[in-house]
Amino acid sequence: xxxxxxxxxxxxxxxxxxxxxxxxxxxxxxxxxxxxxxxxxxxxxxxxxxxxxxxxxxxxxxxxxxxxxxxxxxxxxxxxxxxxxxxxxxxxxxxxxxxxxxxxxxxxxxxxxxxxxxxxxxxxxxxxxxxxxxxxxxxxxxxxxxxxxxxxxxxxxxxxxxxxxxxxxxxxxxxxxxxxxxxxxxxxxxxxxxxxxxxxxxxxxxxxxxxxxxxxxxxxxxxxxxxxxxxxxxxxxxxxxxxxxxxxxxxxxxxxxxxxxxxxxxxxxxxxxxxxxxxxxxxxxxxxxxxxxxxxxxxxxxxxxxxxxxxxxxxxxxxxxxxxxxxxxxxxxxxxxxxxxxxxxxxxxxxxxxxxxxxxxxxxxxxxxxxxxxxxxxxxxxxxxxxxxxxxxxxxxxxxxxxxxxxxxxxxxxxxxxxxxxxxxxxxxxxxxxxxxxxxxxxxxxxxxxxxxxxxxxxxxxxxxxxxxxxxxxxxxxxxxxxxxxxxxxxxxxxxxxxxxxxxxxxxxxxxxxxxxxxxxxxxxxxxxxxxxxxxxxxxxxxxxxxxxxxxxxxxxxxxxxxxxxxxxxxxxxxxxxxxxxxxxxxxxxxxxxxxxxxxxxxxxxxxxxxxxxxxxxxxxxxxxxxxxxxxxxxxxxxxxxxxxxxxxxxxxxxxxxxxxxxxxxxxxxxxxxxxxxxxxxxxxxxxxxxxxxxxxxxxxxxxxxxxxxxxxxxxxxxxxxxxxxxxxxxxxx
Numbered sequence: 001x002x003x004x005x006x007x008x009x010x011x012x013x014x015x016x017x018x019x020x021x022x023x024x025x026x027x028x029x030x031x032x033x034x035x036x037x038x039x040x041x042x043x044x045x046x047x048x049x050x051x052x053x054x055x056x057x058x059x060x061x062x063x064x065x066x067x068x069x070x071x072x073x074x075x076x077x078x079x080x081x082x083x084x085x086x087x088x089x090x091x092x093x094x095x096x097x098x099x100x101x102x103x104x105x106x107x108x109x110x111x112x113x114x115x116x117x118x119x120x121x122x123x124x125x126x127x128x129x130x131x132x133x134x135x136x137x138x139x140x141x142x143x144x145x146x147x148x149x150x151x152x153x154x155x156x157x158x159x160x161x162x163x164x165x166x167x168x169x170x171x172x173x174x175x176x177x178x179x180x181x182x183x184x185x186x187x188x189x190x191x192x193x194x195x196x197x198x199x200x201x202x203x204x205x206x207x208x209x210x211x212x213x214x215x216x217x218x219x220x221x222x223x224x225x226x227x228x229x230x231x232x233x234x235x236x237x238x239x240x241x242x243x244x245x246x247x248x249x250x251x252x253x254x255x256x257x258x259x260x261x262x263x264x265x266x267x268x269x270x271x272x273x274x275x276x277x278x279x280x281x282x283x284x285x286x287x288x289x290x291x292x293x294x295x296x297x298x299x300x301x302x303x304x305x306x307x308x309x310x311x312x313x314x315x316x317x318x319x320x321x322x323x324x325x326x327x328x329x330x331x332x333x334x335x336x337x338x339x340x341x342x343x344x345x346x347x348x349x350x351x352x353x354x355x356x357x358x359x360x361x362x363x364x365x366x367x368x369x370x371x372x373x374x375x376x377x378x379x380x381x382x383x384x385x386x387x388x389x390x391x392x393x394x395x396x397x398x399x400x401x402x403x404x405x406x407x408x409x410x411x412x413x414x415x416x417x418x419x420x421x422x423x424x425x426x427x428x429x430x431x432x433x434x435x436x437x438x439x440x441x442x443x444x445x446x447x448x449x450x451x452x453x454x455x456x457x458x459x460x461x462x463x464x465x466x467x468x469x470x471x472x473x474x475x476x477x478x479x480x481x482x483x484x485x486x487x488x489x490x491x492x493x494x495x496x497x498x499x500x501x502x503x504x505x506x507x508x509x510x511x512x513x514x515x516x517x518x519x520x521x522x523x524x525x526x527x528x529x530x531x532x533x534x535x536x537x538x539x540x541x542x543x544x545x546x547x548x549x550x551x552x553x554x555x556x557x558x559x560x561x562x563x564x565x566x567x568x569x570x571x572x573x574x575x576x577x578x579x580x581x582x583x584x585x586x587x588x589x590x591x592x593x594x595x596x597x598x599x600x601x602x603x604x605x606x607x608x609x610x611x612x613x614x615x616x617x618x619x620x621x622x623x624x625x626x627x628x629x630x631x632x633x634x635x636x637x638x639x640x641x642x643x644x645x646x647x648x649x650x651x652x653x654x655x656x657x658x659x660x661x662x663x664x665x666x667x668x669x670x671x672x673x674x675x676x677x678x679x680x681x682x683x684x685x686x687x688x689x690x691x692x693x694x695x696x697x698x699x700x701x702x703x704x705x706x707x708x709x710x711x712x713x714x715x716x717x718x719x720x721x722x723x724x725x726x727x728x729x730x731x732x733x734x
Contacts, residue, residue, distance in 0.1 A: 009037055009174075009177040009178055010037070011037050011038035011041065011178060011181055012036050012037070012712070013036060013037050014035065014036060014037075015029055015034060015035055015037060015039065015040055017037070018037060018040070018170060018173055018174050018177060019173055019177075020169070020170060020173060021170060025161070025162055025166075025170075027161070028159050028160065028161035028162040029159075029162065031159050032157065032159050037174050037178060040170065040171060040174050041171070041174055041175065041178065041206075042670060043156060043167075043171070044205060044206070044670055044671060045154030045155050045156050045205070045206065046155060046156070047155045048152050048154055048155065048208070048211070048214065049121040049137050049152070049153045049155060050067070050152055051067050051119060051121065051151055051152070051153050052151065052152075053067060054067055054068070054069055054119075055067060055068055056068065056094070056095040056096070057070060057091070057092075057093050057095050057096040057097065057098045057131060058095035058096045059095070060098075060124045060131065061124065062124055062125065062126050062131070063123065063124070063125070064123065064124065065121070065122065065123055065124075066122070066123070066124045067119060067120070067121040068091070068098070068120050068121075069093065069118070069119045069141070070091035070093040070117075070118065070119075070120070071091065071092055071093070071115055071116065071118070072089060072090070072091060072112050072113065072114055072115060072116040072118060073090040073091065073092045073097070073114060074089075074090045074114055075087065075088070075089050075108065075109045075112055075113075075114075076088045076090075076109075077106045084104065085103070085104055085105070085106040086101055086102070086103055087101070087102040087103075087105050087106055087108045087109060088100070088101050089102070089108065089112060089138075091118070091120065096131070097130065097131075098124075098130060098131040098132060098133070099130050099131075099132045099133075100120050100122075100132070100133045100136050100138060101132060101133070101134050101135065102135055102138075103135060105160075107160050108138075108163075111163055112138075112140070116140060117140070117141040118138055118139060118140055118141060119138070119139050119141060120133055120136045120137065120138045121136055121137045121153075122134070122135070122136025122137060123136075137153075137155055137164070138164075139153060139164065139165045140163070140165050151209075152208050152209070152210070152211065152214070153168075154168060154206055154207065154208075156168060168206075172206070172207065175199070175203050175206065175207075178199065179199060181198060181199055182198075182705060183197050183198040183199070184198070184224070184705050184706045184708075184709035184710075185198070185223075185224060185227070185706070186691075186702045186703070186706065187702065189227075189687060193223065193683070195219070195220040195223065196216060196217060196220045198220075198221075200217070201216075201217040201220040201221050202217070202221070203217075204216065204217035205217040205218055205221060205671075218671050219680065222669075222671040222672045222673070222677060223680055223683070223684050225668055225669050225670065225671060225672055226432055226669070226672060226677075226680065226681050226684035226685070226688075227684040227687060227706075228668065228706075228709060228710040228713050229432065229433075229435075229668050229669065229710075229713075230432070230435045230684060230685050230688030230689070231688045231691065231692060231706060231707065231710045232707075232710040232711065232713070232714050233435055233436050234435070234436050234688060234689065234692045235692060235696060235707065235710070236436075237289070237436040238692070238696055240406070241287060241414050244413055244414035245413060245414060246285065246286060246287035246414045246416070247314070247316065247388075247390040247412075247413070247414070247415070247416070248283065248284065249283055249310050249311065249313070249314040249316070249390065249416070250310065250313050250314045251279060251282075251283040251310075252279070252310075252313065253309075253310075253312075253314070254313065254343065255309040255312040255313045255342045255343055255344050256279075256306065256309040256310060256313055256342075258341060258342040258343060259305060259306060259309045259338060259339070259341070259342035259344075260306075262338055262341040262342060263302075263338070265446060265447075266446075266447060267299070267302070267446075268298070268299065268442070268444040268445070268446055268447070269444060270294075270298065270441065270442045270443060270444040271298075271302065271303050271442060271444075273440070274292060274303045274440040274441075274442060275303055275306045277290070277438070277440050278290060278292075278303070278306065278307050278310075278418065279306070279310055281416065281438065282307065282310045282311075282391070282416050287414050287415075287416060288416035288417060288418065288438075289416075289417050289436060289437050289438065290417070290418055290419070290438045290439070291418075291420075291421070291434050291437045291438070291439050291440070292304070292418060292419065292420045292421075292440045292442065293421055293424065293425055293430060293439060293440070293441050293442070294420070294421075294422060294441070294442030294443075295422070295424055295442065295443055295445070295607075295641065295642035295643060296422050296603060296604060296606075296607025297445055297446070297449055297607050297610075297611050298442035298443065298444060298445055298446070299442065299446055300395075300420045300422065300442060301331060301334065301335065301395070301420075302335075303440075303442070304320065304393050304395075304420060305335050305338060305339065307391060307416075307418055308320070308335075308344060308346075308371070308372045308391070308393075309339075309342055309344060310391075311371065311390055311391040312342075312343075312344045312371040312372065314390065315388075316371075316388045316389070316390035316391070317365065317370065317371055317373070317386050317387065317388055317389045317390065317412075318371065318372045318373070318389070318390070318391035318392070318393060319372075319373050319375070319379050319386070319389055319393065319408060319411055320372065320373065320374045320375070320393040320395065321376065321379050321380075321392075321393070321394050321395065321400070321408050322375070322376060322395045323376070323396045323399040323400065324376065324576070325350045325351060325352055325376055325553040325556065326556055326557065326560055326576065327395065327396070327581075328348065328350050328374050328376050329374075329557060329560075330560075330581065330582060331374045331395070332346070332348045334582065335374075339372060344371050344372055345364070345369060345370050345371050345372075346370065346371065346372040346373065346374065347360070347361040347364050347365070347370045347373050347374070348361065348374050348375065349361040349362075349373055349374075349375040349376075349378050349379060349384070350375055350378050350553065351376060351377070351378050351553060352552075352553030352554055352557070353378065361373065362383060362384065362385070365384065365385065365386045365387070366385050366386070366387060367387060368387035368388065377404065379408060379411070380404060380407045380408060384411065386412060388412070389411045389412035389415050390412055390413075390415050390416060391412075391415055391416045391417075391418065392409050392411065392412065392415045392416070392417050392418070393417075393418045393419075393420065394408060394418075394420065395420045396420070396421060396422065396423075397419040397420060397421050398421055398423055405419075419437065422604060422607070422642075423604070423642075423646075424603075424642035424643040424645065424646040425646060426643070426647050426650050426674060426675075427439075427678075428674050428675075428677065428678045428681050428682075429650065429674045431681055431682065431685055432669065432672065432674070432681050432685070435688070435689075441643075443641070443643060449610065449611055449612065449613075450610050450612065450613055450614055450615040450616070451610045451615060451616065451640065452606060452609050452610030452615065452616030452617065452618055452640065453615070453616070453617055453618065454606060454618040454619075454636050454637050454640065455617070455618070455619050455620070455637065456622060456633045456634065456636065457619055457620065457621050457622070458621075458623065459621060459622070459623035461621075462590075462592075462619075462621045464619070466538055466590070468588055468617055468619065469481075469538075469570065469588045469590060470538070472588040472617075473539065473541075473542050473569050473570065476585075477585055477586070477587040477588070477614065478563065478566070478568070478569055478570070478571070478583065478585050478586040478587065478588075479569065479570045479571070479586065479587075479588045479589070479590070480570075480571050480573060480577060480586060480588070480589040480590070480605075480609065481530065481534065481570060481571070481572045481573070481589075481590045481592065482573055482574070482575070482577070482589065482590065482591045482592065482605055483527040483530050483572065483573070483574060483593070484574070484592070484593050484596045484597070527546060527548055527572050527573065527574055528546060528548075530572050530592070531544050531545070531572035534570060534572060539569065539570050542569035542570055543567065543568050543570070544568070544569070544570045544571075544572060545559050545562065545563060545568035545570070545571050545572070546559070546571075546572050546573070547559045547560070547563075547571055547572070547573040547574075547576055547577065548573065548574045548576055549574060549575075549576050556576070559571070560581070563583060563586075564583050566585060571586075575597075575601065575605065577605065577608055581608050582608075582611055583608070584611060584612035584613075584614065585612075585614065586608060586609050586616075587610070587614045587615065587616050587617065588609065588616070588617045588618075588619075589605065589608060589609045589618045589619070590619045590621060591605060591618070591620050591621065592621050593621070593622070593623070594620035594621055594622045594633060595622040595623070595624040595626065595629040595632075595633065598632075598649070599632050599635065599636065599645050599646075599648070599649045600645070600646070600649065602620065603636070603642050603645055606618040606636075620633055620636060628652070631652070632649075632652070635648050650675045651675045668713050691703060691706070
């Protein structure tokens with residue numbers, strides 16, 4: 001029977017109040033990010049084992065999944081190399097002997113003494129004279145009780161000091177103790193969608209009687225996750241501009257018309273639609289809050305230029321913030337002449353601006369003489385004061401934090417906001433995480449862009465890539481060679497140079513791969529050494545340049561200027577070139593160790609070639625037999641559509657892997673499947689908008705509970721970010 005104290009537990013009670021949790025267990029749970037009862041209840045299983053088909057050791061088929069109940073005969077811990085333990089558990093039953101091997105889990109030797117009854121589930125193999133399972137699920141059984149055998153067993157991410165079986169029992173205790181928890185979903189929503197109560201759903205997702213019951217429980221909890229996220233985002237958006245008056249821009253004017261007339265090419269239909277959507281938003285009395293999602297090379301920056309023209313026609317100012325000095329300067333170089341032709345005065349402000357350049361920019365913004373400013377994080381500094389900023393534009397928005405975007409918006413009273421990203425995001429994911437924003441999509445490449453082909457090559461075939469590069473150089477074209485890292489020990493937080501050591505430059509040097517990811521065992525290829533080798537050997541007749549994030553902004557600018565001018569034939573670079581670099585004469589890209597990069601990053605990189613009239617060739621050089629990496633690279637060969645790749649990427653990974661850890665609210669979506677939950681997300685989004693528009697303050701009891709739960713969920717996400725990262729790593733290891 002549950003005692004009175006346990007029965008009184010609330011979801012936000014410390015986890016130490018659950019019976020059976022000692023200080024040591026609480027410390028172990030903390031390493032998983034579990035600090036409260038609610039954290040424990042939402043520490044969901046990452047897989048399930050069907051124990052209904054029990055087999056003996058002798059009858060378990062080779063090469064197929066099997067579940068076996070047996071006793072521990074002995075446990076040995078071997079160390080084939082330093083800091084790498086293999087725990088071998090010898091199991092016996094009435095029919096034979098088998099060995100279960102576990103990697104980097106030496107503590108199992110203490111928790112599994114001889115004679116312990118266990119059940120193991122995994123794929124049975126046969127080698128070295130024994131049946132074996134590698135890293136199977138293992139569950140300790142109480143003497144006389146077959147608690148796991150014959151039913152579906154959840155597998156939770158465990159941690160040293162708290163095995164999966166013990167963790168599962170603690171979850172059961174917590175569920176019993178919180179049997180009377182309130183349900184934050186309004187009754188009418190539960191009835192409309194035939195949803196379980198929260199407590200029933202939590203019990204069914206942790207301890208399902210069938211996978212069909214588990215599916216219904218997941219549906220209920222996933223809907224709740226999206227609804228809470230959408231409600232909180234919408235209410236935050238309302239509060240942020242409470243008491244502020246948006247500016248209503250002119251729908252058109254001479255700057256807009258002159259800009260359109262000065263274009264040296266035709267806009268795509270997607271661009272025309274996006275420009276019209278933005279112009280209508282800016283002319284509305286409501287504040288614009290729009291995201292422009294475009295595949296690489298679809299002309300997002302040109303669309304933004306028309307938004308700048310609308311602001312200029314209205315006699316106000318616009319700020320355009322880019323993540324890197326190189327990209328901000330490229331915006332100025334590409335758009336500057338068009339803005340000049342349209343009669344729009346503009347300036348550039350980055351961390352590497354000289355004192356005199358900075359002074360002129362600040363004076364122009366403060367006086368109102370300047371209508372548009374391109375810049376980096378330098379635009380966020382306190383001495384940047386605008387006379388009247390009515391438009392804030394953020395390029396590559398995923399590279400900025402929430403606070404940075406908010407600080408840019410605070411440069412005006414209630415400026416219209418345009419966010420741009422070249423990272424294609426599937427519609428369901430965009431709707432869930434950017435539900436407060438209107439969305440414009442650019443999928444159509446400009447007619448003048450020749451496009452590109454992509455070829456994956458094995459390490460021994462890489463000569464073909466360099467033959468193509470030499471042929472391009474002979475035609476007077478240019479080449480990119482991309483290496484994963486600069487040097488052998490590049491820090492993830494290497495600071496950038498220039499004023500205030502801009503975090504933008506630090507972001508350029510951040511490695512997107514793990515230092516031990518090279519399956520061949522050698523160090524990641526160093527761009528400096530590669531550039532020297534290529535200059536001396538492969539491209540001795542041509543000029544080889546080097547670009548990486550640890551260079552000073554002035555050095556990077558000089559390299560890019562010389563490459564754009566054709567003075568450098570081959571540019572060896574890290575992922576500094578991933579975003580926005582546009583050199584029309586560059587036609588060949590070689591990516592070394594391509595298996596180390598994610599799909600989105602590879603797609604961004606290859607977008608640097610084939611942007612103009614010359615077709616591009618991309619060669620992805622990889623040396624891996626890993627099935628998942630091979631599948632990712634095959635997708636790069638199969639399609640050049642970034643949105644199609646994003647859908648594929650989402651089907652292979654969770655949304656957090658795609659967005660990174662900066663996306664506000666992403667950590668709340670633990671059970672949502674973006675690849676398959678489209679209808680659920682659309683419904684939750686519509687319901688959230690209806691509820692907030694009807695009663696944003698939560699005057700009714702049900703909505704007050706819902707809003708309180710949404711606020712608490714956001715607070716828990718922020719507080720538990722570090723623990724969540726550890727949980728993800730624990731899950732990945734399994």
